[in-house]
Amino acid sequence: MTDPHANDGDEEPDENAPDASDGAEEAEAEAEGEAESEPDVPAEWMDPVDDEILELMRESYIFDPDHIETEDVCRAPHAAYRCRELSKRGLLVKQAIGMYDITELGERYLEGEVDPTELEPEDE
Template sequence: MRYSGDWMSLVDDRILEYICENDSGSPKKMKDEGRIRYSRQHIARRCRKLAEKGLLTHLGNGVYIITDEGEAYLKGELDTETWTRVEQNGNSSATGNASNST
C-alpha cells in the first residue's frame, strides 16, 4: 500500500514507476512511449514537482532519476503527506527531511 500526500496526482505514481523501472526518464520519452497518457507538458510539471519534493532528482536536459525517498514511497515505506517512514508493522517514524513538508 502506498501513502500518497494530498499534493500528489495519479500520474505521479506512473512517473515514479517508469523512472524506477528504466533507471531514468524524461517527459518526452515517457510521452513518446505512450505508457503515460498525459501531455508532455503535464508530465514535465509533475516531474518538477516530484523533484521539488525530493522523490526525483533532475539531472539536466529534462532527465530525471528516482531518489531513495521515491523508491521508499513506491515500496509503501514512506508517507508523502506526513513525510514519515512506515514500518512493516504499521508504525511510522519521522524521516528528518523537513524541507519536504512544504
C-alpha cells in the first residue's frame, strides 16, 4: 500500500517534513561558523593585528605601542609584544626602547611581495 501523501519526486518537498540531511547541513553550517571565527592570518607565527600594526607604521609613522593602542588596534602590551615579534622577522626595526619603524621588507610584505611563511626569526 502506498502512502497517498508521499512525494514521488514530481512535487516540491514539504518544508515541514523531516529531512535526513538536515542534521548534516546544520553540522556543516556550524563548522563553517567555527572556521569563520578563527582569525585568518597569512602565516602560523602571525597575529590578526600584525597587518594593522604594519599599516599604521607605514602610514602614520607610529613608532610606539601606546600609539597603536590609541588607534584601537590592540592594547599596548600586546602591541609591544607583536612589534618585538615583527622585528624578529625583519618587518620592523627597533629604533630605541619601545620605538619601532617599518623596514623595506615590511613595506614589501604589505605590497604582497613577501611570503610571511618564509620569514624565519632572527637570532637576538
